[in-house]
Amino acid sequence: MKKKEKSYLRQIYAYDEADKSYLIDLSLDKYEEIFNDWDAGPLKKKAMNP
Numbered sequence: 902m903k904k905k906e907k908s909y910l911r912q913i914y915a916y917d918e919a920d921k922s923y924l925i926d927l928s929l930d931k932y933e934e935i936f937n938d939w940d941a942g943p944l945k946k947k948a949m950n951p
Contacts, residue, residue, distance in 0.1 A: 910923060
């Protein structure tokens with residue numbers, strides 16, 4: 902990545918020096934917004950029997 906690109910990205914996103922990664926914050930009204938209604942593989946919650 903070019904130095905100019907890195908500088909631009911650090912102005913927009915938070916940067917974690919320890920992980921050398923960018924942090925993108927999301928704000929959702931509903932938790933369901935992170936899932937796609939067209940996804941054929943929904944997550945299923947199952948009870949565990951001891």
